[in-house]
Amino acid sequence: MPWRVEPRGVSLAAALVAAVLVALNLGALGAVLWRAEGGGGWHAADWAALRFTLMQAVLSALASVALAVPVARALARRRFTGRRVLIVLMGAPFILPVLVAVAGMLAVFGRNGLLNEGLAALGLPRLGIYGLQGVVLAHVFLNLPLAVRLLLQGWARIPAEHQRLAAALGFGARARWRHIEAPMLAQVVPGALAVVFLICLTSFAVALTLGGGPAATTLELAIWQAFRFDFDLGRAALLAAAQATLGLAALLVLAFVTRIEVAQTGLDRVAPPPAGGLARGFDALAILGAAVFLLVPLGMVLARGLPHLAGLPVPVWLAAGRSVLVATLSVVLLAAMAAALTLAALRHRWPEALGMAALTASPLVIGTGLFVLVNPWVAPVHLALPITALVNAAMALPFALRALIPAARRAEADYARLSASLGLSAWAHGRLVLWPRLRRPAGLALGLGAALSMGDLGVIVFFAQTGAETLPMQMHALMGAFRSDDAAGAAVLLMALALGAFVGLERLIGGRDAET
């Protein structure tokens, strides 16, 4: 069985990826600490940033998951026309560039947004979006779809026999909740909470646009401010160390709460008809509410931006070109890293852990570190695009591995013995057995990576202060300069590029009938 032995190329490639990731994380962190020169001490403002980072992440996770429960339940047990389209559309915010989401939030909840115009028309006071509420609101908008997806998987894992058993024994809403749904949620909810919490922990772009000030600054934002306004590397380093510690702690918690797989594969049969009456109205409300909350802001972005798309100034188009370049490079890097680690994960446990910890040091920490490292030798602007691409690829790696490794392990467990008995070569095994089962998760992962990279506003801010701006940077500058028409147009362009890259790659790699 020649292919049961790990091909040497795989071992080498995986080791190389591991080395790059470790160097990226530890190197950046080390560089920051080295330049910190003792640092300026931990201030009250830094405590506030730490507190705010934790609080907004906790609130965002709780709100996203709590709202996701009724939505996922309604989607799991109702069948209606447009259900599939709605599920696909509801996935959009997760791959949406953060700045576009912010633009959508401002269009609905901002000072001159739909909501406040409505309130004003009724003679009610306007609500403010800036601060904690805005940050949490944007995070819920971005993460609710993810939470719904995660919980939907939980509902799908309830064996059909248990659904039938509940119907056969005449379970009411109470018994169904107690015996079927609550135990399932108890397994799925901690993981969903942890994932959203982890994502919000490194919130930069949302805090940059909707937060700020002493009361609403995340650690990531504080790192950037220490760097940008004071060029106080000592403080940036201290904050970066705090952010990295926090990230590592959260990661350990995530590993701990991640659901233990219980064998519950029921036969895939038609579920019995769900409850009607009050439950039906409640489900309709949940689905409608989620659709309005998620789709109206996107509609507003389109409505405000489309008229200004054609008239966008040349620098915006140039920035868009650079963003496409960065995303392309990033996807290539992501594909290489994910492939090496996935193949290595068939024989080892470590690639999984490494991949999940790919960015333990957050993007802004890495940005600070790399800036410190390269600044004495090269003008940072020359490295803006490759470094951004690499960091973006590392950011998407945990998601990619989460999709790829289980699928690869399953394919291996199901068919490795068959391949061995038929005498398939490693190449034939990869082509005939692994790839057909991996192309769909691969398409999803690379599409996600492309969209993430296209919309990322993070590490690039350190390197592109004197040119080489990407589209998100341009858009942020336009927003800051109150050029709202151009900003709205740029938002539509950014959204189109990110969604287009996602859908295109998913179709191209995942196959024509790929679905999200």
Added chain:
Amino acid sequence: MLRLDGVQIELGDFALTAELEVPQGASVAVIGPSGAGKSTLLGALAGFVPLKAGQILWQGQRIDTLAPAQRPLSLLFQDNNLLPHLSLFDNVALGLDPNLRLTTEQRARITRALAETGLDGLESRKPAQLSGGQIGRAGLARVLLRARPLILLDEPFAALGPALKAQMLDLVGRIVRQTGATLLMVTHDPADARRLCDLTLVVAEGRAAPPEPTAALLDAPPPGLAAYLG
């Protein structure tokens, strides 16, 4: 008497018709090739598979319009008859009250049913801590407790070894005699049919045939059944 009157089932490409009667108190084996629709037939009786046409009647009353829990029957699946997070006692108790608010009298009945199925002493165990045979017994304890006049078994003992399966079938026979229930049991093994069922119903080629005496049918099977039995 159970009567299937012009029943038609369609699920995508799959179609099944049934026009038959099962006398009250009979024990009927349901046999036929894989994918012929044995489980689908039981699913339709239990209310999980919609009828395209026809009626199902029990003692002259239509039951195909009732919700699954209202039908006069208990059904055991091949797997997942027990909820993994509930104790054996609670799993069986679900048959009396889904909300598990049990009276003393109900608790006593559950304890008795557990004793009758040889499960006493295991009340607090979770399904993961039970053997395959004990899981099968737990399902039967619930069937016994519910005491519905119709019992449907969708191969719940298929994964058990021959000796254990024989024990389970004897237990089923005891429950059927004790409650006077009518039994429909899907099986792949003609020996099961001979052991327990006076009648056998063949599901093949899109049709569920009326039940016939088991011994005669198996001794001189019609061509379709002969091919299946080998």
